[in-house]
Amino acid sequence: MRLLFPHLILILLLVTGCSKEVILHTDVSDLHQYGKIYMPQATRGLIEKRVQLTDAPDTILVNGFLGGVYPAGAEIQLTVKVDPALVDRYNQLNGTSFQAMPAEGYAIQNEAAVIRPGSNSTAPVAILIRKAGILEPFVSYLLPVMITKGAGQEGILDTAQNCAYFKITGSYVQGQVPRVKAASLGTAAGSVIIDFGARFLLADKVSANLLMYTPDETGVFNQAPATLGTGFDAFNAIVYFNQTKLLTRFKDGGQDIQQFPISPDGVIDPSGVRVIGWGWGGALELFTFKNLVIARGGNGELTRYPLNPDGNWDFGRIAVIGTGWNIFKQILAYGNSLLAVKENGELVQYPITDDGIIGSPNTVGSGWNRFEKIIVSGTDLLCLEANGDLYRYKFNPAGFWPL
Numbered sequence: 001m002r003l004l005f006p007h008l009i010l011i012l013l014l015v016t017g018c019s020k021e022v023i024l025h026t027d028v029s030d031l032h033q034y035g036k037i038y039m040p041q042a043t044r045g046l047i048e049k050r051v052q053l054t055d056a057p058d059t060i061l062v063n064g065f066l067g068g069v070y071p072a073g074a075e076i077q078l079t080v081k082v083d084p085a086l087v088d089r090y091n092q093l094n095g096t097s098f099q100a101m102p103a104e105g106y107a108i109q110n111e112a113a114v115i116r117p118g119s120n121s122t123a124p125v126a127i128l129i130r131k132a133g134i135l136e137p138f139v140s141y142l143l144p145v146m147i148t149k150g151a152g153q154e155g156i157l158d159t160a161q162n163c164a165y166f167k168i169t170g171s172y173v174q175g176q177v178p179r180v181k182a183a184s185l186g187t188a189a190g191s192v193i194i195d196f197g198a199r200f201l202l203a204d205k206v207s208a209n210l211l212m213y214t215p216d217e218t219g220v221f222n223q224a225p226a227t228l229g230t231g232f233d234a235f236n237a238i239v240y241f242n243q244t245k246l247l248t249r250f251k252d253g254g255q256d257i258q259q260f261p262i263s264p265d266g267v268i269d270p271s272g273v274r275v276i277g278w279g280w281g282g283a284l285e286l287f288t289f290k291n292l293v294i295a296r297g298g299n300g301e302l303t304r305y306p307l308n309p310d311g312n313w314d315f316g317r318i319a320v321i322g323t324g325w326n327i328f329k330q331i332l333a334y335g336n337s338l339l340a341v342k343e344n345g346e347l348v349q350y351p352i353t354d355d356g357i358i359g360s361p362n363t364v365g366s367g368w369n370r371f372e373k374i375i376v377s378g379t380d381l382l383c384l385e386a387n388g389d390l391y392r393y394k395f396n397p398a399g400f401w402p403l
Helices: 006-016 040-044 086-094
Strands: 036-038 046-052 058-062 076-082 106-108 112-115 125-129 140-149 163-171 180-184 193-196 199-203 210-213 226-229 235-241 245-250 257-261 274-277 283-289 292-297 302-306 319-322 328-334 337-342 347-351 362-366 373-377 380-384 389-393
Touching (some): 076 106, 076 125, 193 373, 193 380, 199 235, 235 283, 245 283
Parallel strands (some): 046 163
Antiparallel strands (some): 076 112, 076 140, 180 389, 257 274, 337 347, 347 362, 380 389
């Protein structure tokens, strides 16, 4: 009879013949290489920690660890310290510009750390982070924390993993986030406001005019607005695209998209006004990011629509770039990222590439569902409340914004 599975039978014979006993050979000449002492936190890359600028200190915990096969045979004394000189080296190697943590901004509770016989780890060492009156809001400080070992003791210090880098960024306390009232538009003005560089546009629902507001040197919109056009009550969505045109969606019919060429000073070129898209009623929200128009559908999908400088769609590159976005109240572009407001008020930032590839989220605020509309003004955010008041926030997503 022919044997169909000779390799399988051979494997079974080998397995059944193997002993279950595991033998450790402790007389290996280079076994000491597995007894390296390191800091577990140093294996995690840059560790980010956000703190609120209160009087109560925050705490960072670090420890030393003896790797390898066996625990410590004798007491190993380590020292925990901060080395500010490593900040410049880190910045040079990583292309960053972090400031060194001020000396008065931290305190090591006990610099001496010990790995006891029979153990592999020191007890956690606490480093207190002092904040109020010391740290500036939304400035990222670098705190290099390292361990050293005395000579003549068991184990080898792993100098590649004996220093952890902590990025400390301070944020305001809830209820103390500063803001400035930039304008009082009144409830009758409506909420169709559009970012327009340092200015903003308003499709006034009373007059149906498109108004342009210009700030003074303090960022407040005190002067009367300029009228750019009339009949803008025909649209239920208006976005500013690539600093060259307004894209508007009609309320009625198929809710087609019409473009208005516009200069940075707000001059509309009537000769270039034309319809460029048909049947956009399925989009719950429209916003722009660089050369992309992005639509959020009722199913929560984000779809990118590349638009060239002539105002024509690049149909071959239209694609869905995200799903599950129906949990958000509003989405807007901010720098090289998207900001999205959840229905529960969380403000979430997503990095995004020029082609619309969206990265992992980072929550940067809470309580932002209080606003009817949020737009960008430079690096600031202009936020419209239900009573028509418009507030300016000197925004920086490096920290956390609890409203």
